[in-house]
Structures are given as C-alpha cells and as structure tokens.
Amino acid sequence: MSAGEGVDSGPATGTGELLDSLGPRFEGLEPRPTTDHPATRCRAEFIRPLLKTLRDEYGYLMLMDVTAVDWDEESPRFTVFYHLLNPKTAQYARVSVDCLDDDEPEVPSVVSLFAAAEWHERETYDMFGIRFTDHPDLRRILMWEGYPYFPLRKEFPLAGIETELPDSEVGEATEAKVLPAPMMGGPFVAQSGQPMSASEPRGRDESWTEHHHRPEDFDALEGPEQPETLEDRSGDKPRIED
Amino acid sequence: MKQNGTELGYNSKVEGDVVVTKADAVINWVRSHSVWPMPMGLACCAIELMGASASRFDIARFGMEVMRFSPRQSDCMIVAGTVTYKMAPAVRRIYDQMAEPKWVVAMGACASTGGMYRSYATMQGVDHVVPVDVYISGCPPRPEALLDGMMRLQEKIRTEHSSRELLGGREEQMKLRA
Ligand code: SF4
Numbered sequence: 001m002s003a004g005e006g007v008d009s010g011p012a013t014g015t016g017e018l019l020d021s022l023g024p025r026f027e028g029l030e031p032r033p034t035t036d037h038p039a040t041r042c043r044a045e046f047i048r049p050l051l052k053t054l055r056d057e058y059g060y061l062m063l064m065d066v067t068a069v070d071w072d073e074e075s076p077r078f079t080v081f082y083h084l085l086n087p088k089t090a091q092y093a094r095v096s097v098d099c100l101d102d103d104e105p106e107v108p109s110v111v112s113l114f115a116a117a118e119w120h121e122r123e124t125y126d127m128f129g130i131r132f133t134d135h136p137d138l139r140r141i142l143m144w145e146g147y148p149y150f151p152l153r154k155e156f157p158l159a160g161i162e163t164e165l166p167d168s169e170v171g172e173a174t175e176a177k178v179l180p181a182p183m184m185g186g187p188f189v190a191q192s193g194q195p196m197s198a199s200e201p202r203g204r205d206e207s208w209t210e211h212h213h214r215p216e217d218f219d220a221l222e223g224p225e226q227p228e229t230l231e232d233r234s235g236d237k238p239r240i241e242d
Numbered sequence: 243m244k245q246n247g248t249e250l251g252y253n254s255k256v257e258g259d260v261v262v263t264k265a266d267a268v269i270n271w272v273r274s275h276s277v278w279p280m281p282m283g284l285a286c287c288a289i290e291l292m293g294a295s296a297s298r299f300d301i302a303r304f305g306m307e308v309m310r311f312s313p314r315q316s317d318c319m320i321v322a323g324t325v326t327y328k329m330a331p332a333v334r335r336i337y338d339q340m341a342e343p344k345w346v347v348a349m350g351a352c353a354s355t356g357g358m359y360r361s362y363a364t365m366q367g368v369d370h371v372v373p374v375d376v377y378i379s380g381c382p383p384r385p386e387a388l389l390d391g392m393m394r395l396q397e398k399i400r401t402e403h404s405s406r407e408l409l410g411g412r413e414e415q416m417k418l419r420a
Contacts (some may be wrong), residue, residue: 151362174371
C-alpha cells in the first residue's frame with residue numbers, strides 16, 4: 001500500500017478532512033493515530049451506518065480487509081479493523097471498532113453492505129473469537145468446527161495446545177493428536193539449545209522441544225530480570241499497527 | 243536377473259517355453275512395475291509431482307503414469323504437501339479406502355515432518371496417521387528426487403513376501419507388514 005498521489009504523508013493523512021464532514025453525523029467518531037491512511041475509531045452501533053456512508057457517499061466501494069487486534073491486558077481488549085478502498089482516488093481508509101465486552105467480544109456484521117466481509121469476518125471469528133452479530137453463516141473457516149481455542153489470542157501459546165483430532169474415529173484408530181510444535185524443535189532456530197530471541201514476545205516460552213519438556217517452574221525461574229519483551233503498549237506511545 | 247542365488251531369467255535353450263521362478267519374484271516384479279499412484283496433492287509439492295508425470299521427467303518410464311484420483315483404483319498414496327490437522331483425518335480415511343497391497347510415500351519436508359510449519363495447525367509428519375514407506379527430503383523435492391524415491395519403493399516392494407501375504411490370512415499379512 002504505497003502512498004499514492006493525493007494521499008498526504010506524515011501525520012496529516014486526511015483523517016481531519018474525513019472527520020470534519022463525518023463527525024457531526026456519527027457520535028463518538030474519534031481520530032486514531034496513523035502514519036498512512038485516514039483512520040478513525042467508531043462506536044460499535046454506528047459501524048454499519050458509517051461504512052454505508054463511506055461506501056455510498058465517499059466512494060469507498062471496496063472492503064479490503066477485516067481483521068482484529070488483541071491488546072492483551074488492556075480494556076477494551078479487542079479492536080476490529082476495517083480497511084476500505086476508494087478505487088477512483090486510490091485512497092484507503094481505516095475504521096476501527098472496540099469490542100465492549102472483553103470476554104465475549106461482539107460487533108455487528110457488515111456482510112449486508114460488503115459481501116467480501118463474509119469470509120473475513122469468519123476468519124476473524126475463527127482466530128480471535130469475536131462474534132459478528134447477524135452474520136449469515138458464522139462458522140470457523142480455517143480451523144475445524146469444534147476446535148476449542150482461538151489461536152491469535154494473546155494467551156494462545158505459539159506452539160499450540162494439545163487437543164483431539166477433528167475426527168474422533170481416526171483419532172482413536174491412529175492414536176494421533178493435535179500436538180504443540182515448539183519452535184525450538186523446528187528448522188528455523190539458528191542456535192540449537194538456546195531460547196529464541198527476546199524480541200519475539202513469546203520466544204521465552206520456546207526453550208523446550210518435543211523431547212525436552214518445558215520446566216514446570218519456567219516462569220518462576222525467569223523472574224523480573226528478564227528483559228522486557230513486550231513493547232510497552234500501555235505507555236504514552238500511540239496504538240498504531242505498523 | 244539374479245536373486246538369492248537363483249537364476250530367474252528366461253533361458254530358452256534350457257527351458258523351452260517354460261519359465262522357472264519364484265512366485266514372490268513374479269508377483270513383486272509385476273507389482274513394482276505397475277504402481278498406480280494416488281496423488282494426495284496438498285500444497286506446493288504437488289506441482290513437482292505434476293512435473294514428474296509430464297514429458298520431461300516422464301514417470302511412465304517406471305510404470306507409474308496411471309495417476310488415479312480414486313483410492314479404490316490406486317495402490318500408492320503420494321502425500322505431496324502440508325498435512326494440516328484439519329486434513330489429516332481425510333488423508334487417513336482415503337488411505338483406509340485403498341485396497342491392499344498399498345504403500346505411502348511422504349513427498350517433501352511437510353509431509354515427512356511438518357517442514358517449516360511448526361504450527362498449531364500443521365501435523366508434524368503424515369506418519370502420525372498413516373504408515374509411510376518412503377520419505378523424500380526437499381522443499382520441494384525435484385522430480386528426480388521423487389523418481390528416486392519411487393525407485394526405492396520398487397526396491398522395497400521387491401523384498402516383500404507377497405505370496406505368503408496373498409495366501410495367508412489377514413493376521414499373517416499384518417505380521418509381515420509390521
Ligand atoms: S515441503 Fe516445501 S514445497 Fe513441499 S509442500 Fe511443504 S512447503 Fe511446499
């Protein structure tokens with residue numbers, strides 16, 4: 001997504017102009033910090049009217065992406081993002097909606113406005129467990145029905161969690177299971193026997209392999225001396241996904 | 243062809259119209275030269291599998307050109323690609339539907355070990371659900387590597403106790419296969 005002509009660079013991204021005209025019509029519309037495209041935060045109840053307005057009056061005809069971010073310990077914990085494109089001006093716009101409930105996040109589906117949202121929303125549901133109300137067919141799309149976890153949530157370990165195969169008959173016949181696959185046992189670790197780089201937030205958890213089990217008291221062992229690996233998002237840094 | 247010290251070739255001067263050999267040798271010879279693969283193409287490796295069956299590499303030279311997409315009509319499953327946990331039960335069920343005798347070739351890093359997908363979603367080797375006869379390394383393996391793997395499979399087939407398997411009951415078969 002290179003900044004095409006007409007898209008201003010730097011902090012002046014056109015968010016202001018967009019908000020000036022939309023702000024009075026939708027309560028609670030706020031600018032979001034952004035380095036590229038106009039970005040606004042919207043209340044869940046206005047997401048459908050807002051996207052409809054952007055589509056019908058502002059020419060944002062294409063829904064490029066729907067995804068979400070898990071802010072871990074913060075509240076609201078989940079934010080859903082919509083990326084829209086105006087094909088005439090090659091302008092993008094980003095709209096975000098915070099999910100009010102941290103435990104059972106929910107936002108209205110926009111499938112009635114953009115057919116493209118159907119699979120995007122299913123994927124977001126599959127990975128984050130965010131329910132899209134009024135979605136015509138909200139099933140998992142990548143993982144199988146009955147998979148008990150939401151893999152892109154922060155508490156889900158990188159390696160995965162042991163569980164049963166989707167087909168219990170085959171599971172019984174083969175005694176195969178869904179098993180965690182720690183990075184340390186894999187081909188992409190340069191120093192064998194060493195923990196992964198501390199820059200990988202969950203890297204510290206990867207000091208084990210299928211053959212060397214993770215010590216029970218691993219977290220206690222590490223203690224507070226460990227370098228801070230998670231970017232300090234709760235500080236004064238703006239929440240920007242870049 | 244010399245096998246176990248016995249002359250297995252046809253010598254018309256000695257034998258006239260009669261060929262003396264061992265049942266195993268004949269059965270294995272037939273089986274190993276007409277392997278009907280079932281292409282279990284699950285990811286990028288399947289492209290190399292297609293390459294192997296096209297004219298440049300020509301898997302037909304080994305009697306394996308009859309790729310059958312029905313498990314009922316094939317006897318060697320070539321697992322070419324990434325086996326996700328969602329797909330693994332389907333692979334097993336298709337394997338179960340193949341008639342005996344049957345073999346499995348794990349083509350490429352993914353099918354053999356999960357490859358680069360150290361992930362919650364990828365089975366770390368198809369041998370968790372089906373018995374694999376030949377593993378082929380590479381990401382993807384070149385068609386030559388697949389052909390080499392298939393020749394190894396032929397070698398393996400030639401060592402099998404086919405007549406005893408055929409005449410013995412199922413228990414005997416399982417014992418011999420184990
Ligand atoms: S081994 Fe490599 S080429 Fe083959 S399926 Fe896996 S990633 Fe693709």
